[in-house]
Amino acid sequence: xxxxxxxxxxxxxxxxxxxxxxxxxxxxxxxxxxxxxxxxxxxxxxxxxxxxxxxxxxxxxxxxxxxxxxxxxxxxxxxxxxxxxxxxxxxxxxxxxxxxxxxxxxxxxxxxxxxxxxxxxxxxxxxxxxxxxxxxxxxxxxxxxxxxxxxxxxxxxxxxxxxxxxxxxxxxxxxxxxxxxxxxxxxxxxxxxxxxxxxxxxxxxxxxxxxxxxxxxxxxxxxxxxxxxxxxxxxxxxxxxxxxxxxxxxxxxxxxxxxxxxxxxxxxxxxxxxxxxxxxxxxxxxxxxx
Amino acid sequence: xxxxxxxxxxxxxxxxxxxxxxxxxxxxxxxxxxxxxxxxxxxxxxxxxxxxxxxxxxxxxxxxxxxxxxxxxxxxxxxxxxxxxxxxxxxxxxxxxxxxxxxxxxxxxxxxxxxxxxxxxxxxxxxxxxxxxxxxxxxxxxxxxxxxxxxxxxxxxxxxxxxxxxxxxxxxxxxxxxxxxxxxxxxxxxxxxxxxxxxxxxxxxxxxxxxxxxxxxxxxxxxxxxxxxxxxxxxxxxxxxxxxxxxxxx
Amino acid sequence: xxxxxxxxxxxxxxxxxxxxxxxxxxxxxxxxxxxxxxxxxxxxxxxxxxxxxxxxxxxxxxxxxxxxxxxxxxxxxxxxxxxxxxxxxxxxxxxxxxxxxxxxxxxxxxxxxxxxxxxxxxxxxxxxxxxxxxxxxxxxxxxxxxxxxxxxxxxxxxxxxxxxxxxxxxxxxxxxxxxxxxxxxxxxxxxxxxxxxxxxxxxxxxxxxxxxxxxxxxxxxxxxxxxxxxxxxxxxxxxxxxxxxxxxxxxxxxxxxxxxxxxxxxxxxxxxxxxxxxxxxxxxxxxxxxxxxxxxxxxxxxxxxxxxxxxxxxxxxxxxxxxxxxxxxxx
Numbered sequence: 001x002x003x004x005x006x007x008x009x010x011x012x013x014x015x016x017x018x019x020x021x022x023x024x025x026x027x028x029x030x031x032x033x034x035x036x037x038x039x040x041x042x043x044x045x046x047x048x049x050x051x052x053x054x055x056x057x058x059x060x061x062x063x064x065x066x067x068x069x070x071x072x073x074x075x076x077x078x079x080x081x082x083x084x085x086x087x088x089x090x091x092x093x094x095x096x097x098x099x100x101x102x103x104x105x106x107x108x109x110x111x112x113x114x115x116x117x118x119x120x121x122x123x124x125x126x127x128x129x130x131x132x133x134x135x136x137x138x139x140x141x142x143x144x145x146x147x148x149x150x151x152x153x154x155x156x157x158x159x160x161x162x163x164x165x166x167x168x169x170x171x172x173x174x175x176x177x178x179x180x181x182x183x184x185x186x187x188x189x190x191x192x193x194x195x196x197x198x199x200x201x202x203x204x205x206x207x208x209x210x211x212x213x214x215x216x217x218x219x220x221x222x223x224x225x226x227x228x229x230x231x232x233x234x235x236x237x238x239x240x241x242x243x244x245x246x247x248x249x250x251x252x253x254x255x256x257x258x259x260x261x262x263x264x265x266x267x268x269x270x271x272x273x274x275x276x277x278x279x280x281x282x283x284x285x286x287x288x289x290x
Numbered sequence: 291x292x293x294x295x296x297x298x299x300x301x302x303x304x305x306x307x308x309x310x311x312x313x314x315x316x317x318x319x320x321x322x323x324x325x326x327x328x329x330x331x332x333x334x335x336x337x338x339x340x341x342x343x344x345x346x347x348x349x350x351x352x353x354x355x356x357x358x359x360x361x362x363x364x365x366x367x368x369x370x371x372x373x374x375x376x377x378x379x380x381x382x383x384x385x386x387x388x389x390x391x392x393x394x395x396x397x398x399x400x401x402x403x404x405x406x407x408x409x410x411x412x413x414x415x416x417x418x419x420x421x422x423x424x425x426x427x428x429x430x431x432x433x434x435x436x437x438x439x440x441x442x443x444x445x446x447x448x449x450x451x452x453x454x455x456x457x458x459x460x461x462x463x464x465x466x467x468x469x470x471x472x473x474x475x476x477x478x479x480x481x482x483x484x485x486x487x488x489x490x491x492x493x494x495x496x497x498x499x500x501x502x503x504x505x506x507x508x509x510x511x512x513x514x515x516x517x518x519x520x521x522x523x524x525x526x527x528x529x530x531x532x533x534x535x536x537x538x539x540x
Numbered sequence: 541x542x543x544x545x546x547x548x549x550x551x552x553x554x555x556x557x558x559x560x561x562x563x564x565x566x567x568x569x570x571x572x573x574x575x576x577x578x579x580x581x582x583x584x585x586x587x588x589x590x591x592x593x594x595x596x597x598x599x600x601x602x603x604x605x606x607x608x609x610x611x612x613x614x615x616x617x618x619x620x621x622x623x624x625x626x627x628x629x630x631x632x633x634x635x636x637x638x639x640x641x642x643x644x645x646x647x648x649x650x651x652x653x654x655x656x657x658x659x660x661x662x663x664x665x666x667x668x669x670x671x672x673x674x675x676x677x678x679x680x681x682x683x684x685x686x687x688x689x690x691x692x693x694x695x696x697x698x699x700x701x702x703x704x705x706x707x708x709x710x711x712x713x714x715x716x717x718x719x720x721x722x723x724x725x726x727x728x729x730x731x732x733x734x735x736x737x738x739x740x741x742x743x744x745x746x747x748x749x750x751x752x753x754x755x756x757x758x759x760x761x762x763x764x765x766x767x768x769x770x771x772x773x774x775x776x777x778x779x780x781x782x783x784x785x786x787x788x789x790x791x792x793x794x795x796x797x798x799x800x801x802x803x804x805x806x807x808x809x810x811x812x813x814x815x816x817x818x819x820x821x822x823x824x825x826x827x828x829x830x831x832x833x834x835x836x837x838x839x840x841x842x843x844x845x846x847x848x849x850x851x852x853x854x855x856x857x858x859x860x861x862x863x864x865x866x867x868x869x870x871x
Contacts, residue, residue, distance in 0.1 A: 037668050039615075087852055093613060096668055097808065097851045100615075100801055104844030112838055220797045224679040227672050235669075264683040271676065275661055344756065370758030382756065384749035395746045399757040403743030403764055454757060 008136045009257050010250065015142040017249020018149030019208055023222055024229040024241040025156060026200030032236035033169055033193040035092045036085065040099040042223030043106035044073050044198045048205025049214045050114050053121060062124035065206050073202030077195035085194065086187065107219050118215040127210075145207055152203075156238060169193065225252075228267060232274050294358040297322040297488035298343070298374075298458050303352035305335075305342050312338040314512035315352070320505075322457075325489045327499045330509035331532065336492045337379070339509070340462055343490075344376050345369045356458065370399070375456030379463040379492075381447045383435040389446050390431040393418040396453035418453070425449040425479060441472040448476065452483075459483075461491040465498055477501055500524075563729070570594075570722045574715045584714065588786075591718045593819070593826045594725040595782045600806035600818035601732055602775035607804065608813030609741065610768045611748030612663070613671045616678025617776055617803045619658060620651040622685060622795030624777025627651070628784040629698045630691065640704040640711070640720075644781050651777025652770050654681060659769035663762060666751065675797070682795040697791030701784055711785065721782055728775060733815060744768055776803075802829075805847050811857030820858050 027041045038044075051072055052065040080102065088094045122128065127141045160166040168189055171179055180186045204222070212218070225248070233244020251270055255263035293299045296319035305313040313335045320326045328336055341347040343354060345366040353362045356372055364372075384392050397414045422431055425445040435443055444464070451459065464480065465473040477498050483489070493499050499506065499520075506523040508516040516522075516529045523529055569576075573590060577583040599621055606612040624647035631646035632638055658681075662673040685692045703711040711717045735741050746754045747761050754761050784790050793799065802825055810821025825843065833839035854861050 035668070037672055084848070084852070093667055093671075094851055094855060096671065097613075097804070098848060100804070101844045101848035101851060104801065104847065105841045108838055108840035108844065112841075220679075224676060224797075227676045231672060231676060260687075262684075262687070264680050264687075268677070268680045272661055275673070346752075346755075365760075366755040367758050367760050370756055376756055378753075378756075382750055382753040384746060384753065386749055387745070391742075395742065395754070396757050398739055398742070399759055401739070403740045403759060405739040450753070450757075 004134070004136055005257070007134055008138065009253055011133070011138060011142065011146075013250030013253035014246075015145050015249075016253055017245045017247075018146045019204060019211070020225055020229050020249050021149050021242055021245035022152060022200060022207060023204040024226045024233070024245055025152075025238060026197035026204070027226045028230050028233075028236055028238065028241040029169075029200070030194055030197035031230070034085075034095075034190055036095045036099070037227075037235075038099050038194075038197060039096060039223065040103040040106060041197075041201050041226060042219035042221070043103040043110075044076070044201035045205040045208070045222040046110060046214075046219035047076075047106060048073055048202030049209040049218065050110055050205075051202070052206045052209040053114070053119055053214050056121055062121075062210065065209075066203070069206045070199040070203040073205075074195040074199035077198030078191055080198075081191040081194035082187070086190070103219065103223075107216070111216055114214075116216045118213060120213040121210045123210045141210060145211070148207060153238070153242060160238060165192070228271060231271060293319065293355045296320055296355065297324070297357060298490065299355040300343070301353050301355075303339070303342060303354065304350050305338050305347055306350045311512050313342060313349075316509070316512070316514055317352075318507050318514065318517060320458075320488055320490060322488055323485050325491070325502055325504045327503035327506045328490065328492050328509055329494075329496075329499060329506060333511075334509040335512040336509055337462070338512075340376065340460055340492065343460060344374065370454065373457035374460065375451045375454040375458070376460040377447055377451040377462060377464055379466055381435070381443045383443065383446060383450065385436045386434055388432045388434055389422060389427060389438070389449075390415065390418045392435065392446060393421055393449050393453045396450045399454060421449045421453055422446075425452075426475060441468055444468060444472070444476065448479065456487070458488045458490070461489060461493070463492055463494060465493065465495050473498065567722065567726045570725075571719055574718065587714065587718055589826060589830060591721050591786055592830065593823045594721050595779055595786055596802075596806065596822040596826055597819040598725055598728050598782065599776055599779035600803055600810065600822045601728060601815070602772045602779065603803040604807045604812055604814075604818045605732065605735075605744075605768055605772040605775070607807050608811075608817070609736065609748060610744040610765060611666075611751075612765060612769065613667070613804075614674040614769070614772075615671045615797075615800050615804060616658065616674030616676075616681075617772070618795050618797070618799035619654055619678035619681040620773035620776035621780040621783070621799060621803070622790075622792075623654045623681065623773075624648065624651040624780030625784045625790045625794045626685060626692060626697075626780075627777070628781035629701050629790045632702070632704065633698075638702060638704045640706040643704055644778065647777045647781035647784075648774045651780065652774040655770040655773025656766075659766045659773070663765040663769055675800070678795070678800055679797060682792060682797070685795045686792040692792075693790075695792060697789065697794075699789045701788045701790065703785045703788070717785060721786070724778065724782060728778065729815065729819075736815070805843065807857075808855075809846065809850050809857055811859035811861070811863075814857075814859045814863070817857050817859035824858075 023041075023045060026044075027038060030036055030038050048069045051069040052062070055065040055068060056062055084098055084102070085095050088098060123139070123141045127144050130137050130139045131143070132138070160169065168179070168184060179189070208222075229244035229248050230241060231244070232247055233242070234240030247270065248267060251266055252263060255266035259265060293301070299319035301317045303313055303316045304311060316335075316339065318326075328339065330336055338347065342349050345364050345368070348363055353360060355361065356369065356374060359372070361369060361372065384395065387395075394411075394414050397417055419431060422428065425448050427442060427445050427449065430438065430442060435446060438446060444466075448464065461480070464476055468476065473495065480489070480491075480502055489502075491499070491502060493502075503520055506516075506518065506520055507514055508523060508526075508529050510532050515532065516526045518526070570590070573587060574583075577586065580586070599617075602620075603614065603617045606614045606617075627647040627650035628643045632643045635642065637643065658674065658677040662670055662677065665673055686695055703717055705711065706720055709716060711720055743754070743759060743764055746759070747764055751761050754764075780794065783794065806821035806825045807818050808821070809824050810819065811817025824846070828839050828843045828846070832842065836842070850857060856864060
């Protein structure tokens with residue numbers, strides 16, 4: 001690979017990693033709080049992208065989507081948590097199974113409503129150009145994704161460390177039972193957490209739509225990538241999501257350039273090495289049996 | 291006593307969690323057939339010590355010898371195969387299986403799971419019934435642990451542990467949460483066990499400790515602060531100050 | 541019914557010989573279906589539906605060995621189903637053979653190999669983490685099937701696959717294949733029946749109920765779980781090979797997440813930890829996928845909703861719930 005190509009691929013990789021961070025942050029948040037791996041996370045992401053498509057189709061505008069889609073997904077989360085997950089409180093595996101059913105239904109209904117074709121979206125006006133970096137032409141939108149993810153990471157870190165809700169979530173990550181013994185309304189806290197996680201998935205869908213378009217099966221792709229990110233980075237922490245995304249994004253991009261069809265072998269190797277060396281992920285907090 | 295002669299010997303055993311040394315340079319040797327109690331206030335490192343002895347935690351330093359063989363860092367199942375059994379403080383039972391199946395799984399462990407048929411199942415069943423009778427669970431063989439009372443679960447826990455036919459038995463607070471009558475019964479049971487069995491017991495109830503133990507090791511903040519016969523430990527000034535005084539007054 | 545008569549009837553129901561007799565009758569009925577159903581309208585169609593139920597029944601039973609017995613919630617079982625499906629097609633083409641013994645062996649070996657690789661990396665984890673790992677690793681097998689075009693035919697896979705010969709019998713006619721599927725199904729059920737009653741089966745249930753205690757008793761639970769994982773993978777490979785011959789198509793779909801989910805749904809709807817449950821579950825799912833989908837466009841939504849209802853309200857599945865109801869009635 002020429003140095004030019006390396007630089008270009010590095011930027012691509014970081015940009016993809018940035019998107020993965022937005023995607024994995026919501027998954028990790030929900031797990032950290034509720035011990036539930038939300039397998040409908042990919043479907044939430046997909047819905048976010050399709051809502052974006054709808055908004056662009058109807059209004060010819062992209063920016064409303066960045067507010068509307070996450071809010072719509074958060075609302076959906078706010079409905080689903082109390083009506084479904086709460087009934088199985090304490091049965092984490094069953095809650096995970098429940099989200100499989102939700103994912104099945106959502107993916108099918110999206111296909112029914114929007115059709116099953118591949119659709120491309122234009123880049124939003126203002127971000128549709130490209131810049132020249134070190135002699136390489138580079139799409140502005142990818143740089144925007146990186147900047148956006150960094151901004152979001154800083155915002156989330158701030159909310160997590162400095163606000164009352166963040167303190168509750170941090171406490172909940174350590175011990176949800178203790179929280180409830182202290183008189184915190186865990187029902188509301190869990191519903192809120194699930195809503196935020198769903199909203200983040202929707203946000204990732206909005207950001208991804210102009211870059212990757214929308215198509216059936218994008219839910220599974222997104223779910224798998226976000227699972228790999230949290231397996232590598234460690235479940236339940238923001239740092240883990242960031243580390244995993246920072247590793248998996250570039251690895252995937254370089255893998256595709258270097259090995260073409262065997263790009264996933266590289267990801268597989270990374271996952272295998274991390275699992276063998278640190279079974280709970282780089283920053284994880286899951287105990288593995290000896 | 292030399293390490294080779296001891297049934298269970300630990301030397302310089304240490305387990306750190308980050309900066310905290312939960313077990314800090316513990317050494318002792320237990321002779322075959324000896325009944326040893328480990329006592330100490332909450333947080334003294336007793337449970338961590340047990341977890342290291344059973345291989346559920348790896349030691350960060352030091353050695354463990356079982357019947358003269360170095361078993362440091364071995365996994366739980368390997369130690370069990372070498373004759374080490376543990377009665378858990380919080381029962382570790384097969385919640386949905388009948389009591390007799392709980393015991394049968396322990397009886398069958400020595401032969402391993404890779405047997406074509408459940409050969410010898412009838413014999414195992416009879417043995418399971420015997421054991422359940424010995425711990426006082428006659429007539430409760432078909433009941434699953436989740437339907438047993440707390441006291442009965444402790445009895446079953448002991449039966450499962452004995453079914454492993456161990457040579458070294460670790461008892462982690464055998465009387466925890468029991469009524470005085472149940473405590474008396476289980477203390478009697480422990481006293482009646484075959485004298486060839488080496489027993490290490492962690493217990494808060496000093497009556498039980500002084501009734502069962504030949505020798506007592508006192509743990510405080512991860513370190514051994516006293517080690518001797520019950521009378522020696524009872525008279526030890528340091529032990530009195532940090533622990534026993536309070537426990538005996540209470 | 542008097543109490544005594546009730547006790548007698550429940551004893552009769554519980555006797556193994558009664559179940560064995562029923563099973564023999566069921567297999568005989570299945571084997572002779574092409575004959576006795578020949579007068580019924582659409583019997584060819586229903587024969588193919590029945591065949592699919594049995595193929596997916598094997599698949600679901602293989603997953604139940606993990607989910608229902610050993611308590612290992614694998615969400616990557618399609619890797620082994622698909623691995624077997626591809627291996628059956630590719631080995632026939634590459635080796636230039638149509639001997640069932642050869643291609644079925646290839647399917648079993650490939651599926652078992654994949655299960656060893658994925659199992660070594662995942663069986664130490666348990667619960668949700670195990671589920672995630674199996675899902676992620678299986679998806680890598682999917683990507684391999686999708687992208688390694690030279691070997692797997694890429695996204696198209698293979699179609700118009702010839703059915704094999706079994707001991708001189710040509711399986712291309714529908715009835716011959718159907719009967720072969722019935723025989724393989726019966727062998728697999730018998731094998732699992734025996735396995736679950738063996739010491740090995742008991743030990744797996746012990747792992748499900750309390751892995752920590754199993755280790756403390758001296759069981760090498762990692763090896764135990766890995767062996768179950770590989771065995772389940774091999775059986776899924778058998779189901780995959782049968783599906784290749786049934787549908788005469790292999791594609792990346794056979795390795796995809798929805799194929800994994802399908803198996804999980806079958807096991808849970810039918811009843812995990814029972815021998816009959818996964819078969820019943822396979823019946824429900826095949827019905828929705830093949831029969832219902834031809835009349836309504838949102839059959840997957842129906843499947844999803846059915847699954848949600850079972851997880852919420854009948855976690856024991858159809859067979860498990862009926863069994864509990866029977867036990868309550870007897871008391």
